[in-house]
Amino acid sequence: MKRSIIAALAVLLAPAFLNAQTKPDVKSRRDTAIRLDEITIKATRANEKSATTYKNLDKAEIEKNNFGQDLPFILNNTPGVVVTSDAGAGVGYTGIRIRGSDASRVNVTVNGIPYNDSESQGTFWVNMPDFASSVENIQIQRGVGTSTNGAGAFGGSVNIQTAGVADQAYAELNNTYGSFNTLKNTVKVGTGMIDNKWSFDGRLSRVKSDGFIDRAASDLKSYFLSGAYYGKKDLLRLNVFSGQEKTYQAWNGVPEAKLRGDLAGLEEHYNNNLDYLYYTEADRANLFNSDNRTYNQFTYKDQNDNYTQSHYQALYARQFTEQFSFNGALHYTDGAGYFEEFKNQQKFSKYGLPDVSVGGTSISKTNLVRRRWLDNDFYGLTYAFNYAPNQELNFTLGGAYNQYRGKHFGQIIWAEYASTAMNDYHYYDGKGNKDDFNSYAKVTYNPLAQLSLFADLQYRNVVYDITGMDKNRQPLDFHNTYNFFNPKVGATYVVNEQSNVYASFSVANKEPNRDDFTNLKVGLPVPKAERLNNAEAGYRFKNERITAGANVYGMFYKDQLIFTGEINDASDAYRQNVDKSSRIGLELDAAYLISSKFALNANAAFSRNKIKNYIDYVSEYDADFNLINVQATNYANPDISFSPNTVLFGELVYKPLPGFALAWQSKYVSKQYLDNTQNESRKLDAYWVNNARLGYDFSLKGIKNINIGLLVNNILDKKYESNGYTYSSIYPWAKVTENFYFPQAGTNFLLSLNLKF
Template sequence: MKKLMIAAFAVLFMPLFLKAQFTISGTVAENGKSLPGASVRLKSNGNGVATDANGKYQINNLKAGKYIVSVSFIGYQSIEKTISIDKDQTLDFDLKQSAFLADEVVVRATRATEKSATTYKNLSKEDIAQNNFGQDLPFILNNTPGVVVTSDAGAGVGYTGIRIRGSDASRVNVTINGIPYNDSESQGIFWVNMPDFASSVDNIQIQRGVGTSTNGGGAFGGSLNIQTSAPAQHAYAEVNNTYGSFNTLKNTVKIGTGLIDNKWSFDGRLSRVTSDGFVDRAASKLKSYFLSGAYYGKTDLLRINVFSGTEQTYQAWNGVPEAKLRGDLEGLKKHYENNLDYLYYTKADSLNLFNSNNRKYNQFTYKDQNDNYAQNHYQALYAKQFSEKFSFNGALHYTDGKGYYEEYKNKQKLSKYALPPANVGGVDVTKTDLIRRRWLDNDFYGLTYAFNYIPSSDLNITLGGAYNQYRGKHFGQVIWAQYASTATNDYHYYDGKGNKDDFNSYVKVNYSPASQLSLFADLQYRNVNYDITGLDKNRNTLDFHNKYNFFNPKVGATYFINDQSNLYASFSVGNKEPNRDDFTNLKAGLPVPKSEHLNNIEAGYRITQKDFNIGINAYGMFYKDQLIFTGEVNDGGDPYRQNVDKSSRLGIELDGSYTISPKFIINANAALSRNKIKNYVDYVSVYDENYELIKVQATNYASPDISFSPNTVLFGELVYKPLSGFAIALQEKYVSKQFMDNTQNDTRKLDAYWVSNARIGYDFSLKGIKNINIGLLANNILNRKYESNGYTYSSIYPWGTVTENFYFPQAGTNFLLSLNLKF
């Protein structure tokens, strides 16, 4: 299979040495007035160029044949022309102003363009739809450069995660229509709260590295800029259904009015996704809806979005002990003995540990060991085109989230819950089995804005920003106990608050002093006030008041070799505040964590031709005070994080596609990197024979790899289209080994894995049905046994060092079959 990947890359780059024959060139204008920046594309493959400062374009290296040329520009009606060429041709376009403002203005301020001198990839609605079988959004993004995804339940439904360039979700900035989505406190992304959201997405831009200024938290690995669906031209209805392995079921209904009187549109979606999961009991019951209504004027746009997600997911977040995963009975007995006093195994727990399927093992057996959460989003988006040179777009938003996870706990001390002993038959009982709920009730609201000014064809200025507030309540309840104490079910054994105010403002400037050179500058100021008060889940007092002022400059240049290729380079600065756990899990006696700082250098080359496109990018990410896990955990099993002085990520990324013929297409990308901490100190707790902490042992490491940072991530896809509407795709994904901590120890790693998937799609129509799509997604067709995530910790006892590794196995061969109808 590796040979196949190498061959794919070789074929991908062959066109660099081939010379095509003909050229299309011309001018795009409105009533004789040139339109710089208009998009001119060939519909057969999406390749194309933007017009220069004089409205001129040129597409080279075209073979003889028939082409559909599409021209579009914001605020103007698109034009298509079909031509046949057997020689160089001049093709001019005269555009007319559109009767309404297009939805793309909503995200324009936070998007990168060819002139932004940064690294990005755009995914269209079609790209998203062909991979949407009901799995969470990370699995739809899995085929993009440097991305690694994982699923707690093993099959892509439920709790899923994404890493970009080795950075976890808390370092990936996500916006929806320019509005921040990351949780304000953990800074993570919980896709389980947005089931089947991909069905309401029009396009996504993935920026790797710091990227351009956006709203919300700092982007230390990348950013996802999501635009929700724009209206269809005509009324429609869709019914999308998927069924597959592990009783995975997706039902989606979509309706839309199309444009009414060229001014109004209304769209709606209702979805349900359920799955038993690959892992035992890791079931998910997910529901969501998306409603949108818009008014389109000639110079303004108003859109109201209301969308919601509700999830009930059985917990599978503890993973599988290594001895269980490997089928090591002696090792499993040692694991059982090491954890007997901590986990308080019941007879049922013990039978589950030793008798369940090795790869599907789930520690939890309580029937309601669920995570339950609901999230409601409200967005009001407005855009105004004051003149050809000046425009505005902004948004008001509110998100309401509330939910809990429920746990059955054995032999808990009542004092841990601030409860007095229970009196049973005149005897005080201090320990009991109980069921607890840990709640999160939060509100997130604010506004975003952007003004765009284009005084001349060679200058573009954007002033934008946002002000957002988060108010979060954290509290816990004991809803049942074997031996009841004096409290009622609504008693809170802890109450904590997290209040966060986030303001940012940025100015972006694109200036082209010459036709082949574009300069880019982006200056952002961000102010964050974050207060954490009350009691945490372990009833420790919280009283943190943090203020951060960040300056994030970005500069770059793009040199256009010709209309098809360019070189770019940029330098960007990013800053990021610590998350809630860095304070609540702060080790006694240590100073509060510092904010993180990143200097990011990007340089690359892009070329786009009729049959192929290639992007090559080199980057350096140099961190100051990056927060990393220290190896030590507290009494509750929560890991500590501390700042390290210096760390870095250096890498090369390649991304390209090649149309071999009308029937064969190759898509491929590669991410090669070196990820290091300059000096790392690992801490391990030392206990006596009575499990009492004696000391913490420190070990120095000079230059270890950063955890969960594979040095090689490869993807290749061969698409075969034997007939119109029918396509078969074979996909290959390789991820090299990853260390689960920062000691670069081979006994604490995730093994490298190579996974093969296949996708089949067939589109056709019948009378009364505009389009019927039948799709099949076959995952892991070679039935590889692999783990995509895990964690580790160690302790030292008089009888030796004990290291516990836990893994999240992914499913073997599994299938998803879809039937989608459009009316």
């Protein structure tokens, strides 16, 4: 990896400072380059005339909030968004929810190319550290939106465009240091336009942090390389970017009794889990003696997650005529890695191994270290033809074909008592093969100067095969084919030069993810695909001082997959389809330029998120911890888990001097239930968190711009938890409910120094 980076940078830098020349027609050529760059993302983007609810973040907005935290934390200030961090400080494993929908229902594309994992359908931002430093702009679409490629969007879409052509040659050094030994170092270089035809850009980054949670350290590295050829009517851009992460596991959270300082409850937790977790004396000491909010169950020194993901993109756009254009892409993603964990007192039979005999004594259990591997490839193509014969009519015909090939396997790398396994022994091997094809046709028609109508018809075919053996050594043999029709229609009416109104109706369908099959309970039917009917209506206003929008939405699900409350012997949660569920809400978004020195930004999201009928299942065990029964309880119209009914954000910006800005940010998230029973004893409390951001830009001789930035997170030191989980079990002596939480850091800071040459 290091050699490839050095070689690529050498190629990149050689012409950067030797050949960069300014030509008389550079401006016109650059305008052409910008237009061609825009063509590459046109099919997946909404605009001010689209009947879509969206939010744009430009490069300047991204830069001023980029202190090295993962991308979700840069998106945190947008409507209806809730973010979380396993390590508690925004570096490492982080998550995002839009309108209460988790990452598996948020469609993410990079230059129009799907980024979501094909099997889990989630997005692992830890695999692309400091990617924000290579991003030109981001559009967040809430609801079904215009999502074109990848899995169906059930909560929203995040469309990312990487950096385009620069005005001239540049170099940047960006550095951040902060709490928990958080460190970000970024080097960026670019040539600008060379001979009015070529441009090259590169970035090299590292991000390190100890994390707020004990031993939740992250060591992240990444690079981004891009080269482009701009013709008079066409653009060819090659992107190569890669991320390498090593993250200490902090994904088990903190038991509620530990978090609350409840010693009696903690003793009960210890005893209830003694058989399952096989606590050692060292584990007990860690549980009872560590800090209540920073506790991490894992103490093994190499309890790490290790993964490398590399992306290769070839993007092409051509403007055949003023009316007709094309854009397409070839892409390949290579991912491989494992997580390593120490396990106490594991049965040999659980790993397909015979017991061992030591001194005539048969031994059936051993302490061991195992690795669970994922080795996958994702590749394919996307394309779109756009034809606009006149100002009233616009057609787009496009599609994509992508293939995913995933290998899942497990290894034992050390055991206290060795059985018959060799070093290359796989105690399980599974495969996931997925072919994803879609074709769509879009039309926009303006019968009147004030009225714009659109229709979007998509056909999507998914073939998904899961074979081999899962991590619990259960056979896998699932072969599924899905055919989806996803229509969208809408209208936008321009009231005047400052405002418009819009309305749309969209349908989205989404296949189950891998865990819905591998964790399928014996005797239950194979999960069905989910369906969403999404209605949106809104109003947008913009003048010199005010930008504002208001929208209402209804998201009505058929067969949404939700957690049932039951877990299997390996603590995997079951999901099953529920017949009907819905999300109905109101969102507000506004920016007000009060004066030359003051500005106000604010947004709000209010929602009602319900399951019409929900059945909760709780496992019942005998005194020897053998499963004997499952108790079912019906709930009518409960809230959907992790769906706050209120999310508010406000920011006051003060600019007393040129180049100097102060901002106070406030975020409020109402309570969220950990499961679908709407039980007050199983919830995340509401929280209100305040941050302060300072930025100062100035220049010195030889340095184009110097930026000093300071971000103080949670400045009022609020103690809060942004994520968690729960499960219940029934024993002969009691019903036990276990809640686990992910505490977020108290007051902490990040200080940055950024130099542009």
